[in-house]
Amino acid sequence: xxxxxxxxxxxxxxxxxxxxxxxxxxLVPARVDEQTGYRSYTFDQVEQAMLIxxxxxxxxGVQQVRRALGxxxxxxxxxxxxxxRVQRQRAEQDEALRTAGELLAARPEPCLRHVPAMTVxxxxxxxxxxxxxxxxxxxxxxxLTAAIDELVKAVESGGATPVGTPWRVLAPGAASAGExxxxxxxxxxxxxxxxxxxxxxxxxxxxxxxxxxxxxxxSMAKYCTAISRLLAHPIDGAFLDIGRLRHLVHEDGxxxxxxxxxxxxxxxxx
Numbered sequence: 001x002x003x004x005x006x007x008x009x010x011x012x013x014x015x016x017x018x019x020x021x022x023x024x025x026x027l028v029p030a031r032v033d034e035q036t037g038y039r040s041y042t043f044d045q046v047e048q049a050m051l052i053x054x055x056x057x058x059x060x061g062v063q064q065v066r067r068a069l070g071x072x073x074x075x076x077x078x079x080x081x082x083x084x085r086v087q088r089q090r091a092e093q094d095e096a097l098r099t100a101g102e103l104l105a106a107r108p109e110p111c112l113r114h115v116p117a118m119t120v121x122x123x124x125x126x127x128x129x130x131x132x133x134x135x136x137x138x139x140x141x142x143x144l145t146a147a148i149d150e151l152v153k154a155v156e157s158g159g160a161t162p163v164g165t166p167w168r169v170l171a172p173g174a175a176s177a178g179e180x181x182x183x184x185x186x187x188x189x190x191x192x193x194x195x196x197x198x199x200x201x202x203x204x205x206x207x208x209x210x211x212x213x214x215x216x217x218x219s220m221a222k223y224c225t226a227i228s229r230l231l232a233h234p235i236d237g238a239f240l241d242i243g244r245l246r247h248l249v250h251e252d253g254x255x256x257x258x259x260x261x262x263x264x265x266x267x268x269x270x
Contacts, residue, residue, distance in 0.1 A: 001031060007041040011049040024062050026052055026069065059086060092134050095219070102216040103225060110212040110233040112260070117206040118163070118188040123151045123199045125168065125183040137220050144168050145249070147185045151199070160193035165255075167248040210240055211257040218247070218254040226256040238262040 008015050021027040022039065027049055029039035048069070055065045060082055068075040125147040129136035148166045155162050166187040195201060210230055214222040230240060241259045248255040 001040040001042060004029070004039045004041070007045070007049075010043075011046055011053070013049060013053065021052065024066065026062065026066055058082065088135075095134060098216060099219050099221050102214070103221065106215050108212055108214060108229075110210050110230050112235075113209055113211055113257075115207050115209050115259075118204050119190070119201060120186050120204050121151065121155055121160070121189050121193060121195065121199055121201050122184050122186040123147065123154070124171075125185050127182055131220055134219075137218075141218055141249075144183055144185060147183075148187070151185050151187055154196055154199060155187060155189055155193055158193035158195060160189040160191040163188040163190055165248045165250060167246045169244065169246055208238075208260040208262075209246075209257040210235065210260055211255060213250070213253045213255040215253045218249060222254060223256070226254075230256065230258055235260060 002010065004015050004018055008018060013021075018027065018039070022029060027045065030042045030045065031040040032038070033040075052065055052069070055068060058079075060068070060078075064078060064082065068078050126143055128140040128143045131137040131140050148168065152162050152166060164187075166185060168183050168185045171182040171184055189201075193201060210233060212226050212229055214226050216222070227242060227245070230245075231242060233240075238260050241261050244259055246255075246257045248257065
């Protein structure tokens, strides 16, 4: 038999930790003196102590470890579930690190630009999540990317030529209750196009926009940062219609552009 002090040295766990594991039912001493309360362990318990240590280092909670030890048949499934959860968390941390690096390294400033008159084809996109976390944001991006691909193919099939980068616009007032926002995907075209029933074509007048491009892939942090920089940019004698913000995803970044309204101007991107 090993005293708690000796066992602690063998398994490299503090006496306090061993007492805690005893209280949680993870590693019960082989013997507890009824009068003194001294705990004693056997060498056979070293392996269990090592397994508990490894599972705890892997990030499993006490309840998960207890179940893994008490139900060996379900332990592999528990470990697989935990592994998948850890991998998701690591991916989110990696993405957050990339975004932080991009935001710290680059300080893009908004720029004023002229937007020529154009013929625009638009199509409603499926309802998407609000984007509260990376998973929802990525799902929204995937849905909108697929909707844009469908739009471009339909335009080409209808005999017209897409011009420039397609974009998406958040629909005014946005969406079905509890389902998430409604988006419209759009692309400028040359030539006449035969449209499916769920698409429409409009002529948009020339105008001005305030635009900013955030490096890297789209994220909620970049979206909010872009809006704050656009709104903070001074525009004499005009206002920025942020409610009609356009999102254009490029290979090296995502561009956010909002129309500039000077006086009473008919909206161009409704």
